[in-house]
Amino acid sequence: MKNYLFAPGPTPIPTETLLTMALPIDYHRTGESAELLGNVTAKLKYVFQTKNDVMILTSSGTGAMEATITNILSSNDRVTVIRSGKFGERWGEICEAYGIQFDPIDIEWGRSVDPQQVEDRLNQYPETKAVLATLCETSTGALHDIKTLGEILQKHDALLVVDAVSALCADDLQMDNWGVDAVVSCSHKGLMTPPGIGLVSLSDQAWKSAQSSDLPKFYFDLRQAQDTGHRGSTPYTPAITFIKALDQALDRIQKEQIENVLERHAHLASATKCAVKAMGLKLFAQEPANTLTSICLPNRIDGQVLLKTMRNRYGITYAGGQGKLKGQILRIAHLGWVCEHDIIVAISALERGLAEIGYNSTSGVGLAAAQEVFRNN
């Protein structure tokens, strides 16, 4: 069976990128490897839209989230955590693990934070050291308005920390222009590389805060990562295979140009949304991201059964609901190495799979809606 991957990470990897990983492995302490690391860092800065360094860690995105917390915060800091899904909750869990006091702003899953809530919270607790936010809450598909949060935080002393693990390259995030102090991401979403590389970029203000951080860290010490990075190296043996693959994938992004990559994701998201609405389905997120589209499943449809049907009969991997949304929503990622034809496949299979387990829409109604978006582009 031909397999198609529409999960929000790992995402499909371009064949040229896959092939770099089948080459004999390189030693990581050579001039060539230093040059590679320098090139990758420069290209990452382009994608992060920043002049700041981007640190390359061997970890998942969660490792990079933890690195951000333990490096820029201290044990007596108070932070605000925006929780609108599983990944917002993760910020809180990491704070908890390190004994950092946090004030959650709890948002109904599927909704996005009202920036005014954040401003109110900062006025209530002016000592707040950082606001921990999420660009796209992957568990719900909701996009948060980081740009406005950045404007609000300009008026306060707090650092703006953004989990862009899933959304980088799919939803715009202008680190420097928007005044973001920490951006966290990873290799296996918009960057079209396997999971195994965590990425962190910090602003000058965040680095300043890192100087006085008293939280314990060793493997994830970002000052070490920055220092060695400036010499084209890493503190510990890096996942050199993935760094080489990432270099190749980043070339693809540079060639397409980040503005066009973002535009493509917006376009594919738009077609997907039109298609599922035409099929009579509701979107789960009130402000949907371009990273993935979350769909409310009709009550009589068991999301777990749908996922299995799609995978076993059609070779299609979507993602289901996480945590309390298990079985209730379907998440279709249109992320990374994805084009219009992939969306046609995703919608065609969705129409068939849903019909098979009891939700009938007119044959082709979703496809026609997607097609209409594509033809009008």
Add this chain to the structure above:
Amino acid sequence: MKNYLFAPGPTPIPTETLLTMALPIDYHRTGESAELLGNVTAKLKYVFQTKNDVMILTSSGTGAMEATITNILSSNDRVTVIRSGKFGERWGEICEAYGIQFDPIDIEWGRSVDPQQVEDRLNQYPETKAVLATLCETSTGALHDIKTLGEILQKHDALLVVDAVSALCADDLQMDNWGVDAVVSCSHKGLMTPPGIGLVSLSDQAWKSAQSSDLPKFYFDLRQAQDTGHRGSTPYTPAITFIKALDQALDRIQKEQIENVLERHAHLASATKCAVKAMGLKLFAQEPANTLTSICLPNRIDGQVLLKTMRNRYGITYAGGQGKLKGQILRIAHLGWVCEHDIIVAISALERGLAEIGYNSTSGVGLAAAQEVFRNN
């Protein structure tokens, strides 16, 4: 130029293993991935020579070292650290980062610990919670007698924690038989897979200690890793590409059988040692490991120049000295996917490279010595 890798990690990767990484990426939350993880874990237990779980982390070996410390120790614990090189020092650095009091046993670089010193230390500080040891100190090539340490620690309450990052599969380590409480390793040495996977196995006693650990951790929480591992999953997105590659590489080890893999490493180490001695060079380690052979360079030879010459003119990557040994020693790893012919290449190139920069031995004298070992096998 044809390239040959004789560094102590990453090591050469079998072509079949490389090719698995060029296959389309798998989603990590499926029945197939759960089965893969289960299979890999079972094969790792065989290699670790243990009935305990082996936890698979997305990190380098250092990440796995940190995970071991933060999970089995607590802030008021006192530990003994055997420091005989860069990696023994690393145990101490991690303790320091987490505020754990440690008593170092400092050994001259190139030498191995006298187990009696450890016993004396345990008698001096009976409250010692753990002894942090190294199987092969990669920076010097020295092997430590873990079996005897295990016997000594049976008489005490302390946990025996062993860094087997470089030596797993090359120097014997019988976790269960020898009473080792924690073994740390990684993917890119004897396991013939790229860097990016850290491995930890804990004994029942170590797990018991983990229950009361008060050190902060999140990404490296091994209880989470164990819990999810039992369900064929991981707490966070794993480096699924490398897990698949590791599965392939472990099949190779199972087929050869671990006893034979160890014997092969001993045989290749023996030939290498005979060759360099025949060339009039001295071994740096007093008790050399089978993982790698460290060679004292004659005073007039600059190790950095030698490394560059070998790499640029002969396509051969050795490793040099680390830390205070920079420029003074040469390290030839015979580790992982390495056979007799590779040793012949390594020695041939060494004879030529040394001659080129001013150290002349009779042409072929090293080769003849290696050949003699091989013919008598």
